[in-house]
Amino acid sequence: MRRLLVLLALTLGTAGAANLTVFAASSLTDAFTEIGRAFDAGTGNRTTFSFAGSQVLRTQLTQGARADVFASANAAQFDPLLEGGLIASGQVFARNRLAVITPRGGTAVRTLADLARPGLKLVIAERGVPVGEATRRAFDLIGASGSYGADFAARALRNVVSEEPNVRQVALKVSLGQADAAVVYVSDVTPTLRRSVRTVALPPRFNPPVSYPVGVLRASPNAEQAQAFVRFVRGPEGQRILRKWGFLPAP
Amino acid sequence: MTRPHPVPVVLSLGLAAFLLLPVAALLARGLGADFLPTLLSPVVLDALRVSAVTTGAALALTLALGTPVAYLLARRRFPGRTLLDALLDLPMVLPPVVAGVALLLTFGRTGWLGRPLELAGVSLAFSPAAVVLAQVFTSAPFYIRAAKAGFLAFDPDVEAAARVDGAGPWATFARVTLPLALPFLLEGAVLAWARSLGEFGATLLFAGSLPGRTRTVPLAIYGALESDLAPALVLSAVMVVLAFGVLFALRALAGRRG
Numbered sequence: 001m002r003r004l005l006v007l008l009a010l011t012l013g014t015a016g017a018a019n020l021t022v023f024a025a026s027s028l029t030d031a032f033t034e035i036g037r038a039f040d041a042g043t044g045n046r047t048t049f050s051f052a053g054s055q056v057l058r059t060q061l062t063q064g065a066r067a068d069v070f071a072s073a074n075a076a077q078f079d080p081l082l083e084g085g086l087i088a089s090g091q092v093f094a095r096n097r098l099a100v101i102t103p104r105g106g107t108a109v110r111t112l113a114d115l116a117r118p119g120l121k122l123v124i125a126e127r128g129v130p131v132g133e134a135t136r137r138a139f140d141l142i143g144a145s146g147s148y149g150a151d152f153a154a155r156a157l158r159n160v161v162s163e164e165p166n167v168r169q170v171a172l173k174v175s176l177g178q179a180d181a182a183v184v185y186v187s188d189v190t191p192t193l194r195r196s197v198r199t200v201a202l203p204p205r206f207n208p209p210v211s212y213p214v215g216v217l218r219a220s221p222n223a224e225q226a227q228a229f230v231r232f233v234r235g236p237e238g239q240r241i242l243r244k245w246g247f248l249p250a251p
Numbered sequence: 252m253t254r255p256h257p258v259p260v261v262l263s264l265g266l267a268a269f270l271l272l273p274v275a276a277l278l279a280r281g282l283g284a285d286f287l288p289t290l291l292s293p294v295v296l297d298a299l300r301v302s303a304v305t306t307g308a309a310l311a312l313t314l315a316l317g318t319p320v321a322y323l324l325a326r327r328r329f330p331g332r333t334l335l336d337a338l339l340d341l342p343m344v345l346p347p348v349v350a351g352v353a354l355l356l357t358f359g360r361t362g363w364l365g366r367p368l369e370l371a372g373v374s375l376a377f378s379p380a381a382v383v384l385a386q387v388f389t390s391a392p393f394y395i396r397a398a399k400a401g402f403l404a405f406d407p408d409v410e411a412a413a414r415v416d417g418a419g420p421w422a423t424f425a426r427v428t429l430p431l432a433l434p435f436l437l438e439g440a441v442l443a444w445a446r447s448l449g450e451f452g453a454t455l456l457f458a459g460s461l462p463g464r465t466r467t468v469p470l471a472i473y474g475a476l477e478s479d480l481a482p483a484l485v486l487s488a489v490m491v492v493l494a495f496g497v498l499f500a501l502r503a504l505a506g507r508r509g
Contacts, residue, residue: 059476121377123459126474161377162459163466165473173459177361178376 017044018222020229021066023057024049025073025130025212026166027096027185031245032071038241039232045225053166054078055128061086061217068226071214071233073130073167078213090215093234095248096185097207098131098138100200101174101193108180109200113148115181116155123162123170123179130210131167135183137208145205171197185210187246211250274491281488289485297463298471298486305379305467306447309386313394313443318436321398322428326407343392350389351456358384359457381458382465386447394436394443401435402428438504445497449490 024032029051036047050057050067054077061070061081070087072078073096081087102109108120115122125132136153143152164170167184174182175196189199214233216226232238239249289295323329324336342350358375359365368375375381413427414420429436451469458465460474468486475483 056476059480126460128474160461162461163474164460165455169455176355176359178355178359178459 016225017046018068018225020045020047020068020222020225022047022049022069022071022229023061023065023067024051024069024071025054025057026051026168027073027131027188028071028212029168030190031187031242031247034241034245035233035238038237039229042232043225043228045229047229051168053125053129055130056165066219067217068220068222069214069216069229071212073212074133074210075213076133077130078215082215086218087215088218090213091230091234092211092250093214093230093238094212094242094250096187096210096212096246097204097248098134098183098202098210099186099189100181100183100202101171101189101197102181102200103174103177103179104196104198106177106180106198112142112200112202112206115159116148116152118155118159120159121161121178121180122156122159123164123173123182124160125167125170125183126163126165129164129166131170131183131185132163134208134210138183138202138206141206141208185246189246212247277484277487277491281484281486281491283484285481286485286488289481290489292482294462294471294475294482295485298466298468298482299489301379301382301463301466302448302468305382306386306444308379308383309390309447310440310444312383312387313391314436314440317391317394317439317443318398321395322402324395325399325402339395340392342388343396345389347389347450347452348456351385351453354381354385354388354453354457376457377459377461377465379458379465382454382467385453385457386450389450389453390443390446393446394439397435397439397442398432401432401439404435405431434504434507438501441497441500441504445494448493 022032022036029049032049032051036049039045040047050060052060054072054074057065057067057070058072058077058081061067062084070078070081071093078087078090082090100109100112100115108114114120124135127133127136136157139153139156142148142156143150143154149155161179162173164173167188170182171184171188171193173179175193177196181200186199189197214230216223216230220226233242234250243249320339324332324339345353356362357364358368358381360369360374360376365375375384409431410423410427413423418426448467449469450467451473454460454465454467455470455473460466460470462471466474468490472483472486472490475481475486
């Protein structure tokens with residue numbers, strides 16, 4: 001037993017590795033899982049993730065949840081932690097775009113105009129969820145363009161049958177065929193999801209800017225390794241994985 | 252009268268404190284100065300209304316359909332009775348999210364019954380009816396169990412005597428069986444209602460979450476946690492008060508029964 005403990009202490013000590021806890025937005029689920037594996041393989045750390053809507057993670061962090069790194073899907077859920085002193089500094093590491101998805105084989109949605117057609121079942125994220133906020137801004141942009149009617153946003157929002165707590169739940173409702181359409185990030189249309197949904201293009205002019213900030217928690221007991229994780233995410237290998245999962249590079 | 256040993260006393264106090272402190276913290280925050288204005292905010296009122304309506308409907312359905320099931324299970328011998336009895340308890344031990352998936356695969360738009368229903372013009376997905384189904388699915392077994400115990404709690408000879416005295420089957424049921432089983436039925440109804448009120452996972456998955464329509468109190472608490480803590484705290488405090496009311500009612504009913 002004692003020999004085992006010594007061995008354990010040695011392996012942990014020599015590698016300078018740590019158990020890292022990363023709180024990350026739901027939309028980062030696939031990309032960060034892969035990044036975590038690559039990071040751990042190179043450094044010997046053991047990184048575990050808690051994926052949820054950024055707003056949930058923010059609430060948990062303000063209520064004292066212990067984490068080393070926080071990666072949020074927008075500044076609105078990140079900056080209050082900066083101002084509150086929980087996080088020392090933040091850097092944008094990725095950007096994203098919105099996409100409209102509809103069940104594969106479904107005929108209810110062919111163009112953006114269909115989103116506002118009465119009787120359509122539309123699922124979006126809640127206003128407090130970054131993607132939900134971006135969705136509402138996109139609807140406003142579509143309405144303001146004039147080509148789809150000035151009241152597009154109001155008509156589309158009337159079609160909303162559910163406001164979900166995170167983007168993966170939004171995508172799930174369409175992949176199960178429950179809803180006619182949903183608004184998610186381009187990066188959420190993963191190879192798995194692509195088997196059950198079709199994407200309707202959302203032109204760039206209707207896409208509000210979506211940036212992902214990341215930062216190390218001030219209370220992190222593994223600040224050094226946490227900083228290394230952030231560097232890895234922003235470095236070439238992290239950016240390659242993010243691009244693979246549909247994210248745009250940081251500006 | 253000997254003084255109790257200090258060890259169990261200290262351990263009991265520790266556990267009691269552990270169980271009660273979070274409740275106290277919740278009530279202290281939830282019942283704060285802005286309790287009333289928050290209680291009267293649309294977010295909270297909508298959630299309370301949706302929960303009241305859906306749990307009311309779920310309870311009515313459970314009573315109407317669960318009572319005969321419990322009666323037959325308690326009084327009749329038929330092939331497969333034990334199996335059916337066990338199967339009907341199943342939703343009680345299933346994780347709610349599993350119940351949600353099961354309901355989706357059955358009543359969802361592409362589900363077994365969902366597709367024909369959709370063709371017939373009935374769309375359950377994201378409707379308050381879906382909330383009710385989720386609640387009945389997860390709470391009816393609690394009622395059936397209690398009701399079964401109620402029908403087994405007295406001698407069937409009492410009913411036979413009533414029939415000998417000329418009472419028809421309905422009169423016997425209404426005048427003899429029901430009153431005798433009533434404390435059990437009430438207890439089951441209270442439990443089932445409380446379970447419906449707390450239903451979260453199956454509802455979120457199967458019925459979605461739309462303010463004023465399918466967003467019940469637990470879903471509203473979950474939703475509010477993401478932006479504004481105040482409604483979540485007030486609704487949580489309301490749930491604590493309701494839950495305590497339920498437990499208190501159960502004690503009273505048990506007293507009547509005993």
